[in-house]
Amino acid sequence: MRQVRLPLVGTIPAFRQELRRLIAANIPPDQVIWHRGGIGGGTGTDLFAAPATPLPDGPPIPLARDAATTIETALSHSDPERFALAHDIVLRLHGGTLRWGDPGDVPLRRITALAKAASREIHKMHAFVRFRELDGQARRRFAAWFEPDHPVTEAASPFFARRFGDMDWAIATPDITAIFQNGTLRFEPTADTAPPPADGAEELWRVYYRSIFNPARLNPRAMESEMPQKYWKNLPEAALIPQMIREAPARVQAMREAEIAAARPSGPTPRMAAVARQTAPAPAPEGGMDGVRHQAEGCTRCPLYAPATQTVWGEGPVDARLMLVGEQPGDQEDLRGRPFVGPAGQLLDRALDIAGLDRTKVWMTNAVKHFKFEPRGKRRIHQRPNTGEIRACKWWLDQELMLVQPQLVVAMGATAAQSLTGNGAGIMARRGTVEEIPDGPPVLLTLHPSYALRARSPEAREEAFEAIAEDLRRAAEMVA
Amino acid sequence: MVQRTLSDKLAILSDAAKYDASCASSGTSRRDSRDGSGLGSAGGSGICHAYTPDGRCISLLKILMTNFCIYDCAYCINRVSSQVERARFTPEEVVSLTLEFYRRNYIEGLFLSSGIIRSPDDTMADMVQIARTLRERENFRGYIHLKTIPDASPELIEQAGLYADRLSINVELPTEPALEKLAPQKSARTIRKAMAEVRLRHDAAKETTHTGRAAPRFAPAGQSTQVIIGADQTTDATILKNSSALYAGYGLRRVYYSAFSPIPDASAVLPLVRPPLQREHRLYQADWLMRHYGFQAEEIAAEGMLDLDVDPKLAWALSHRDQFPIDVNRAPRELLLRVPGFGTKTVARILAARPHRAVRYEDLIAMGANMKAAQPFITLPGWRPRLLDAPDLRARFAPPAEQLSLF
Numbered sequence: 001m002r003q004v005r006l007p008l009v010g011t012i013p014a015f016r017q018e019l020r021r022l023i024a025a026n027i028p029p030d031q032v033i034w035h036r037g038g039i040g041g042g043t044g045t046d047l048f049a050a051p052a053t054p055l056p057d058g059p060p061i062p063l064a065r066d067a068a069t070t071i072e073t074a075l076s077h078s079d080p081e082r083f084a085l086a087h088d089i090v091l092r093l094h095g096g097t098l099r100w101g102d103p104g105d106v107p108l109r110r111i112t113a114l115a116k117a118a119s120r121e122i123h124k125m126h127a128f129v130r131f132r133e134l135d136g137q138a139r140r141r142f143a144a145w146f147e148p149d150h151p152v153t154e155a156a157s158p159f160f161a162r163r164f165g166d167m168d169w170a171i172a173t174p175d176i177t178a179i180f181q182n183g184t185l186r187f188e189p190t191a192d193t194a195p196p197p198a199d200g201a202e203e204l205w206r207v208y209y210r211s212i213f214n215p216a217r218l219n220p221r222a223m224e225s226e227m228p229q230k231y232w233k234n235l236p237e238a239a240l241i242p243q244m245i246r247e248a249p250a251r252v253q254a255m256r257e258a259e260i261a262a263a264r265p266s267g268p269t270p271r272m273a274a275v276a277r278q279t280a281p282a283p284a285p286e287g288g289m290d291g292v293r294h295q296a297e298g299c300t301r302c303p304l305y306a307p308a309t310q311t312v313w314g315e316g317p318v319d320a321r322l323m324l325v326g327e328q329p330g331d332q333e334d335l336r337g338r339p340f341v342g343p344a345g346q347l348l349d350r351a352l353d354i355a356g357l358d359r360t361k362v363w364m365t366n367a368v369k370h371f372k373f374e375p376r377g378k379r380r381i382h383q384r385p386n387t388g389e390i391r392a393c394k395w396w397l398d399q400e401l402m403l404v405q406p407q408l409v410v411a412m413g414a415t416a417a418q419s420l421t422g423n424g425a426g427i428m429a430r431r432g433t434v435e436e437i438p439d440g441p442p443v444l445l446t447l448h449p450s451y452a453l454r455a456r457s458p459e460a461r462e463e464a465f466e467a468i469a470e471d472l473r474r475a476a477e478m479v480a
Numbered sequence: 481m482v483q484r485t486l487s488d489k490l491a492i493l494s495d496a497a498k499y500d501a502s503c504a505s506s507g508t509s510r511r512d513s514r515d516g517s518g519l520g521s522a523g524g525s526g527i528c529h530a531y532t533p534d535g536r537c538i539s540l541l542k543i544l545m546t547n548f549c550i551y552d553c554a555y556c557i558n559r560v561s562s563q564v565e566r567a568r569f570t571p572e573e574v575v576s577l578t579l580e581f582y583r584r585n586y587i588e589g590l591f592l593s594s595g596i597i598r599s600p601d602d603t604m605a606d607m608v609q610i611a612r613t614l615r616e617r618e619n620f621r622g623y624i625h626l627k628t629i630p631d632a633s634p635e636l637i638e639q640a641g642l643y644a645d646r647l648s649i650n651v652e653l654p655t656e657p658a659l660e661k662l663a664p665q666k667s668a669r670t671i672r673k674a675m676a677e678v679r680l681r682h683d684a685a686k687e688t689t690h691t692g693r694a695a696p697r698f699a700p701a702g703q704s705t706q707v708i709i710g711a712d713q714t715t716d717a718t719i720l721k722n723s724s725a726l727y728a729g730y731g732l733r734r735v736y737y738s739a740f741s742p743i744p745d746a747s748a749v750l751p752l753v754r755p756p757l758q759r760e761h762r763l764y765q766a767d768w769l770m771r772h773y774g775f776q777a778e779e780i781a782a783e784g785m786l787d788l789d790v791d792p793k794l795a796w797a798l799s800h801r802d803q804f805p806i807d808v809n810r811a812p813r814e815l816l817l818r819v820p821g822f823g824t825k826t827v828a829r830i831l832a833a834r835p836h837r838a839v840r841y842e843d844l845i846a847m848g849a850n851m852k853a854a855q856p857f858i859t860l861p862g863w864r865p866r867l868l869d870a871p872d873l874r875a876r877f878a879p880p881a882e883q884l885s886l887f
Binding site: 099101102103104109123126127128130131132133140142144159160161162163164165166167182183199201202203204205207208209210211212213214215216217218219220221222223226227235237241244245248252255256297298306307308309310331334335336337373375376377378379380 | 497515529584744829833846
């Protein structure tokens, strides 16, 4: 048997080096006894051990990153067999007789379990170390005492170095102490096992801990599954727990009784009158486009208002000679509160350009003023508004028509056509024609710009775009 | 008024903050202070530094800047008509508490919220000031979550996003009528518009400007919101549908559900109830199914309310038995995710193992599946389910009815 003694500090790099030697020398796992720490790194205690003739260094062993990380993490577990287990697995991975991740391999499952437990302990150390401030210096100094279940101090400490970069600190654990001084992290065997004295902030922390607790939701089991009692002795707040649990039912009872004794009216307090003056809403604009727009913001004439962000009202000059009516706002229009600012709007802008129309001189609006959609994961899928929704919103479109009094309206797509002419069918055949409507300006029909985005083939999209541009050019001539 | 000590203020202003459920401190931009130029790190998964006896974790210093408030929201302990004790931190006190707690490894950062004092803009400006001091003067690189005041101006929201990791705006109540009744000064429209504003700025920060420079940072950990459960009559189906619209529309990271909990000096318009903790738990499970398991809101609470006795995935499987059993070695990912007892990790492991060899019953245990739940719904070599048609299948999972005690 070969005895291998690993140092307390730097255990894992030392293991890696020894393992390379053992594998290069073809020494199988069952011929090795591993030790960590021990008296002065002296001779082994196994009487049958072979004298430790030093082996020559071996070459690095290539491992998949996932395998290397898991094995290394497992070495921070306290299981005395972890080194032999790691030796066996590295050997078989290296020899190609084991596939990393094979769920049927028992040692592999075991090392994964060790890695999981060690990694949990590292996480708990990150969570439950409590620093106490030492005497004042230019660079502030803190110290902590922590007792992990597994020898994870070296693996867990780089986290503290990244987090507490501008202070000096030391974390003492029963075997080794991590020391961070002027930006350098080092480890030493622990000399002093006395916890540092409490500092002033600890009492504030306890006040916070007590106050953030909601007695109406008492659930000590959930607490203990995440913060087991074994950690409590080094947590300054944990001493409060028994009392908090004991008093919780009485505190809830007191709240209930206060509620039932409703004799005590809940307000109005003297502050409320003063407050009412401050929070009075600004007077709503009356009449005109602003007044109608303001009314439309609170519209609940159809159910579409509920999930949508806002009413997307038309925009442009109130004396515009041309009005463009689309279907409804899309995702971007709904978020921004402005019509035609999404992808279809950008396409429309290009068509307007070709037609020689200035967007800022046109009243742009939609037949339906709220975005209708179905949520699908992180996206909202456009839904076509139904007849009832179109009819409900026609009221607002009529208000816009009355206020703007355009010479011509362009209805883009079936929904706008249905809203304005009462008929949304056969847009392909009707596009480019002008229809008369009772008590209103003539309506020129065209395709919706989003059709030119969504059509199947590139040719069909190009054709649709040309058609829209051509119809808009005609509209420009009609209002010129 | 008597001068309150810092400790008194902390007690009042953390007590007032405990009804906000969010404690997330994960998923922000990666940063640290290893070079000694500042304090703090963030960007990994968040850490829960302590747990209180209500089973909730403490990850952030969750406090109100002040609990003075000019609003009168019935469910809130800090409403203007409440007789609760009032206090107000100075910005320096908040900065110093955050840093001192952080240096002792008590917290991951700050979750700052506030009652509305003077005006929404004044309040938001003070909160932004605290975040700016932490970041710019103190070089603080820990996590900052700011509860955004929905009526605050867009410029203040923009600044908040520059310093905070996460912004949140609470929708508070699941429906507009409920909000009108219980929170008369709040408007669902204003809240949604503010969430849209945050989403647009968050999206813009991910793009580079036309000059090729990176856009200024904006809340890298995104936005979240909170809904109070059980203060009104809204059904789970409506709540979940609402949540899915919020996830889709505003790119929310999380919707938090907060069981309405009796508060000291409660308003008379609220129900006298125990907080519906089990309902809250089921809503979180259902929410998880929507975000990670491909379920649609309408599928989960088909009958209005979630089943309190069995989890929503199992409930769905029990009422869709015709879609089972599922062949573990053939089914696509979407179907495997529907099997009760299979989590996303188990499914990933099944998919990774299948090309090498057939997955067997014993393998599933090692892959982390909960076989008690999965058994009736799967087939694989060496396993044929027997109980799928059994009328008492649900009873095998539901907790036994509580026996009445004789008196």
